Amino acid sequence: MTVHWSSFETSEFVVDIGDNDSREHPLHEQGYNGIWSLRPKGLDENLFFEEDGFGQNRGLSGMNLEFYFDGETDFEREGRVEFDPRLSPMSFESPQADVAVLRQPPTNVFQVESVTRYQVVEPHYIDYQFSCVPRRDYFPHGYLGVFWANYVNKPEDAAIGFLGHRTPAGEAPEWIHTCDGPYYGRGEALPPLPHNDALKCMTDLCGRGGFDWAQPHFYGVIRGHLFLLMFDCDLPLGILAGGVAGQQRDSWVPWDFQILIPSPRVGQSYGLRARLCVTPFQGLEQVQREIIAWNALREIA
DSSP: OOOOEEEEEOSSEEEEEEOSOOTTOSSBOTTOOEEEEEEETTOOSOSBOOOOTTSOOOBOOBSEEEEEEOSOSOHHHHSSGGGHHHHSOOEEEEEETTEEEEEEOSOTTTOEEEEEEEEEETTTEEEEEEEEEEOSOOOTTSEEEEEEEOEEEOOSSOOEEEEEESSSTTOOOEEEEEOEEEEEETTOOOOSOOOOTTSTTHHHHHOOOSOEESSSEEEEEETTEEEEEEEEOSSOEEEEEOSOTTOOOSSEEEEEEEEEEESOOTTOOEEEEEEEEEEEOOOHHHHHHHHHHHHHHHHHO
């Protein structure tokens, strides 16, 4: 029997991780991959969206490999192309008790092959590693984008926070609390990107928000819990959020991110590492401590 997902546990949460085939699962929506469910101990609620507007279960995901984009491929003409990773075959394996691996052969449209590795780490971390290899020599605008979605379950505040810059060079970084994006690191000159203006989502994906992050991370707070994503990436990294700062949406909120691969080469491997921290929120000093610890791990690796 083929297995498509499994549960993992730390002292602080229970997490279900799976591929994009959930036809035999009663709660999870087909196509959504990655973290199917994350439930902190003592909180009987999935931090990722699990209900549609009609009160029916509709399990979505976190760290969901959502789509590839090149600024040109016609999503409408070619049919839901933006969800290429969700619609192309993917497999699940758990080679160790604390590890899940998702493998995807070259996707149907963009022909990108990938391997995604999740490791659950005490007391409240999920370490993430993604690598992909383009197999199709077609990059009409000279780049390939990879986008991940976090379908966060109605956080009390839709905004994310990060250490960044509000104005051009010369200003010291400060803590920014905002929505929208994408926000890139200072000095990452690639965005805004050339693209076919007729494509509906290209304006959002190929633009650049009004802030620059000073360090590659962002956080939000949901049900009294810190949701902190910290990255290790040599490629241009964009972080995005949706909704209105200070307001709660009626459904899920996107706390998303993407990488851009300039001048991609067929057969070359690209990717990133990240750490997701989910634990009771204690304030900004806690966020700073976690970032310092992650930066120390990055230097060792």
